[in-house]
Amino acid sequence: MATVAAPTMGIRELTLRGVILGGLITLLFTAANVYLGLRLGLTFATSIPAAVISMAVLRYFQGATIQENNIVQTIASAAGTLSAIIFVLPGLVMVGWWTGFPFWLSVAVIAIGGILGVMYSVPLRRALVTGSDLPYPEGVAAAEVLKVGAGVGGVEENKRGLAAILISSLVAAGYAILAQTRILAADAAKTFKFGAGATTVSTSLSMALIGVGHLVGLGVGIAMLVGMILSWFVLVPWQTGLGGVTTAVDVETIVGTVFREKVRFIGAGTIGVAAIWTLLKIIGPIIKGIMSAIAANRERRAGRGEGLALTERDLPITIVGGVIIASMIPIWFLLAAFAQSGPIADAAGSTLIVTIVYILFAGVVIAAVCGYMAGLIGASNSPISGVGILAVLGISLILAALFPAVDATATQSLVAFALFVTAIVFGVATISNDNLQDLKTGQLVGATPWRQQFALVLGVLFGAVVIPPILTLLNDAFGFQGAPGAGENALAAPQAALISAIAQGVLGGNLDWNLIGLGAAIGIAACAIDEILRVTKRGMLPPLAVGMGIYLPMALTLLIPVGALIGHFYDRWAKTAPNPAFAERLGVLMATGLIVGESLFGVAFAAIVGATDNSAPLALVDEFQWAVPLGLIVFTGSILWLYAKTRSGAAKPLAA
Numbered sequence: 001m002a003t004v005a006a007p008t009m010g011i012r013e014l015t016l017r018g019v020i021l022g023g024l025i026t027l028l029f030t031a032a033n034v035y036l037g038l039r040l041g042l043t044f045a046t047s048i049p050a051a052v053i054s055m056a057v058l059r060y061f062q063g064a065t066i067q068e069n070n071i072v073q074t075i076a077s078a079a080g081t082l083s084a085i086i087f088v089l090p091g092l093v094m095v096g097w098w099t100g101f102p103f104w105l106s107v108a109v110i111a112i113g114g115i116l117g118v119m120y121s122v123p124l125r126r127a128l129v130t131g132s133d134l135p136y137p138e139g140v141a142a143a144e145v146l147k148v149g150a151g152v153g154g155v156e157e158n159k160r161g162l163a164a165i166l167i168s169s170l171v172a173a174g175y176a177i178l179a180q181t182r183i184l185a186a187d188a189a190k191t192f193k194f195g196a197g198a199t200t201v202s203t204s205l206s207m208a209l210i211g212v213g214h215l216v217g218l219g220v221g222i223a224m225l226v227g228m229i230l231s232w233f234v235l236v237p238w239q240t241g242l243g244g245v246t247t248a249v250d251v252e253t254i255v256g257t258v259f260r261e262k263v264r265f266i267g268a269g270t271i272g273v274a275a276i277w278t279l280l281k282i283i284g285p286i287i288k289g290i291m292s293a294i295a296a297n298r299e300r301r302a303g304r305g306e307g308l309a310l311t312e313r314d315l316p317i318t319i320v321g322g323v324i325i326a327s328m329i330p331i332w333f334l335l336a337a338f339a340q341s342g343p344i345a346d347a348a349g350s351t352l353i354v355t356i357v358y359i360l361f362a363g364v365v366i367a368a369v370c371g372y373m374a375g376l377i378g379a380s381n382s383p384i385s386g387v388g389i390l391a392v393l394g395i396s397l398i399l400a401a402l403f404p405a406v407d408a409t410a411t412q413s414l415v416a417f418a419l420f421v422t423a424i425v426f427g428v429a430t431i432s433n434d435n436l437q438d439l440k441t442g443q444l445v446g447a448t449p450w451r452q453q454f455a456l457v458l459g460v461l462f463g464a465v466v467i468p469p470i471l472t473l474l475n476d477a478f479g480f481q482g483a484p485g486a487g488e489n490a491l492a493a494p495q496a497a498l499i500s501a502i503a504q505g506v507l508g509g510n511l512d513w514n515l516i517g518l519g520a521a522i523g524i525a526a527c528a529i530d531e532i533l534r535v536t537k538r539g540m541l542p543p544l545a546v547g548m549g550i551y552l553p554m555a556l557t558l559l560i561p562v563g564a565l566i567g568h569f570y571d572r573w574a575k576t577a578p579n580p581a582f583a584e585r586l587g588v589l590m591a592t593g594l595i596v597g598e599s600l601f602g603v604a605f606a607a608i609v610g611a612t613d614n615s616a617p618l619a620l621v622d623e624f625q626w627a628v629p630l631g632l633i634v635f636t637g638s639i640l641w642l643y644a645k646t647r648s649g650a651a652k653p654l655a656a
Helices: 016-039 047-058 066-087 103-130 137-149 155-181 207-216 218-243 251-301 317-336 343-377 384-402 408-445 449-477 494-508 513-535 543-551 559-574 580-612 627-651
Strands: 187-194 197-204
Touching: 016 047, 016 066, 016 449, 047 066, 047 137, 047 408, 047 580, 066 103, 066 137, 066 408, 066 449, 066 494, 103 251, 103 317, 103 343, 103 408, 103 449, 137 155, 137 207, 137 408, 137 580, 155 207, 155 580, 155 627, 187 251, 187 627, 197 218, 197 251, 207 218, 207 559, 207 580, 207 627, 218 251, 218 513, 218 543, 218 559, 251 343, 251 384, 251 513, 251 543, 317 343, 317 408, 343 384, 343 408, 343 543, 384 408, 384 494, 408 449, 408 494, 513 543, 559 580, 559 627, 580 627
Parallel strands: none
Antiparallel strands: 187 197
């Protein structure tokens, strides 16, 4: 995809007004994401809404540029994504180690983890963005929004592109609004007996997922479909069948419990093996990227920095390495607080050294894997909690090896230590999951990498300051389920509960390793099949995408393969259009609009939920029996109409 010309010295990019605007958007989006994530178990992507708001505001200022708008969305998306730390940090309250969220301690954990994520992402940009053909659906979508907003391209092409985004955005937002009224269904699900057990077929009627599917392509879509079939038509029926399913029990509850407590661990095992294999495959490009960064640094020191290509202008590798090493000092002091009591106190020095080495190593692995996953299916759809499972498993196994036989009180302190370490590593995961998506956007709009990387650090700092007070407010008002003294209105925080349970399972000696081992075996098979397909040039089966299909609920994945298939047929048609390149781009813009519309509604909905303290503030009816069939008809008809309209617009020759 074509990129925008590199900014010259006179073009605004990293500006004070952009930083301030990014910080203000951060305050809104991060607060909304923390609240929704803890109360409803969902978050929304912040990159595209931030880009839209930035363009709407900066257009009233003289000299606003596409690169300046890109900086604003970079700051806001980094901070918004960092809110995923709620998948780990509340666990310290749930296990009874904390009673609240100490402000400066929480800020330090979030900021250090996030900054490490930015630093690890610098050499990864060369390996996974500029030197890779990963689709980066959300990065491409954000770039298209920025380019259309800036009027990049011919007048006629830009006019039609803007119309495509606007129409699909309105349709996606319109359906999302109607779904919240409950007149149309927001999802559809059917639980039924299958073989000796039972399963559920479900989908979220999300137009954004169709857009993501279009952008990621058929290969990733098929791999996710394979994982989904394995999960819901093999593993779930098998596991539910072991307990015996009869009509006298709540089959839907059993299926849901089996998926959460059994199948997800199998999926985590698959992701773990696929992650290691993926890392081995990209280690060459990563090393090449580091060597390239060292060479670029030598050019700067020799006074030839201005002669470097834009793609070589990262933060200097010496600064990157220095920040990573320097970050270990405050991490040491933070962890030392846990070494003052419990079993760690008897072996504090050796435990802290092993832990620091683990954080350094796990950070590299997780940054690479999360960046790859974001490139594969987008930051919003990456199974980031699955990475959290792997991170907590790693440190819990280390602690279990160092302290093999301890009592219940000592186990609690080890669990708290494991969660604290996981929080730091998870900060790396969340930021690297977002950063490479933002850096892909920057590549496509001609941004200067080091300026964007500096903006990512600013976004991390903004988010680190905003998140703890919101967590404290929610903890004081509601509490968390499972925590000592939690009331009936306590927040579920499902991901934090799961990760805490894993730490307790490993250190308490009652985790079912057979499930993770089975997932690992599936991962090995997926890696082998992918390699055979690639060598024989018969396609591909990305093993990470297979693992995601197993791990994620079907409701969040079913429409991605559907969107990939629709996008495949559209692109085949586009090759026969009068202007194939324009026809293909118009399809991308329409798919982008589906993501934009739903994302913007997500922001508005979060604000309404927060203002009303009501999880269903737009509901007009309690239950409408025709909501599902009517929703399926409207949803399907809307998608078909949008693609037909897009084809019609792409078939018309562009004016000279």
